[in-house]
Amino acid sequence: MTNLAIAVDGLRKSYGDKVVLDGLDLAVAEGTIFSLLGPNGAGKTTTVQILSTLIRPDGGTARVAGHDLARRPDDVRGAIGVTGQYSAVDKLLTGEENLLLMGDLKHLSRRDGKRKAAELLERFDLVEAAGKPASTYSGGMQRRLDLAMTLVGDPRLIFLDEPTTGLDPRSRRGMWEIVRELVAGGVTIFLTTQYLEEADQLADRIAVLDGGRLIAEGTAEELKRRIPGGHVQLTFAEPQSLDAARELIGTGTADPEALTLQVPGDGGVRAVRELLNLLDSRSIDVQHMSVHTPDLDDVFLTLTGQQKTQKTQQTQKTESN
Template sequence: MTSLAIAANGLRKSYGDKTVLDGIDLAVPEGTIFSLLGPNGAGKTTAVKILSTLITAGPASGEIRVAGHDLATDPQAVRAAIGVTGQFSAVDGLITGEENMLLMADLHHLSKAEGRRVCAALLERFDLTDAAKKPASTYSGGMKRRLDIAMTLVGDPRIIFLDEPTTGLDPRSRHNMWQIIRELVTNGVTVFLTTQYLEEADQLADRIAVLNDGKIAAQGTAEELKRLIPGGHVRLRFYDPSTYRSAARALREASRDDEALALQIPSDGSQRELRSILDWLDSAGIEADELTVHTPDLDDVFFALTGSTVPAQNNQTEENVR
């Protein structure tokens, strides 16, 4: 467990007769991005609050270690090793960006000289130097989010909890935030990320856990989770009706779409299976005008594991092969 930044066994939390977390296990290796997905009310924020010492775990919980420290017996050591950026910005809009940073330096008991040095370096790193003397209330949403994370880094945390860090940001600001998160990990920080944006988890996370009704429904890499969901296939489309009919007779197990002149062959989307299908088509003398690989994406995983449904055609990733 020494290589794990976060290790939780049987994490539980209830409020009265309402069970929010029902014995979940989490293992987050150091220097990685771990994403916790789940619908509203699944318990994501509660898990973050427990692991960051903001609230206590349920009495029936097993051992929980964060940054190598026991959460129950040494919460102060945990606090010294972590940083937290919540769903709602901690930025004070009545003071400048620089003053927000210096306030954090004072809270971390840095000397004035060291505080100014650290704050100036972080303001430059997050492209906020030009706006540092302006009231934070004048900042855009993306700037406030960057300042929020910069403030979190003043204490040089080894683990950062980012609770839905890009909520409300425009697409450009969201992509900028993704780059910041990647750079944090490159510098050795461990990131525990909760998000409602499935693309965000797909882009960033080394491992993903799907939380539903207080339990972990599944966890693994994005690709491992996608393979849990059936529905992958190779779609062959033909421009000439006679060629389509010949192919349909040769590929009797394929699903037909006579209107679109297309055939659909079940496939898990792996390179090995795709090569096998291509070899099979060549040996049968079949050459499609279009070949597209359809694989389930994280939307499919999320909806399948959380009991929601959406039209399948809206939740498949397509890759044109030829």
């Protein structure tokens, strides 16, 4: 069986009457990128805070990096790193001084701390800026330094809570490459993000959290296949070919002016091959073909919208009773 970096069973957290987490179950395999998505207030940051020992849950159990969260929190802290929504960089210190400070907090010797700082400055392309105050760094440089500080203790598991918020597209993609390199080296990444493209690009598995409950989980492709709307669009050179294809296939939406036929489907290789083979068997020539599948935006909006509708219906039913 695959070893788990995180195993959560029935995690609960409330603040007064406000239920933030309502029986959350999670399983994150070692050496993977796991992304937790959800609208504002869904419980993403609370989940990270609990699993990184910053706050205590009201119920449920969890093992993080092989350690029981409740019984061995110090061991959990020694095995993880956390990069939060807001940078932990001290802007009055230089980049190198920030890293050396983290080395002191991790109880590294002065020699080992300097060696580690030099290694991370090189790795994150911060050598030229190492002696400059962090206040002079761009947003992307500060986030790189923030992540470098997280790596001083060589964590096996890193929590990245919306790590690219506010970054420009170039800096965001730079962070993606760093994350991929970390995972290639055996590190596990637990990622929360508001950028659905980010989860699509990086995550091995994605979970959608809404109202403190997990409402869907799977790979990006598995989640996309749950949402209707995928189709193959065929374009023909002449109306006769369009009419013949529509009659042969027996389904789809035709646009006579554009000479196109939209055939419902998930866009899978096998389904597309069968469709083209069917047309070829009747010598129906396709001038152009394109595959359209739902993206994670569609998944997110559909799933969280369904959840909102269900809550509204439950409230109305309760009030009517």
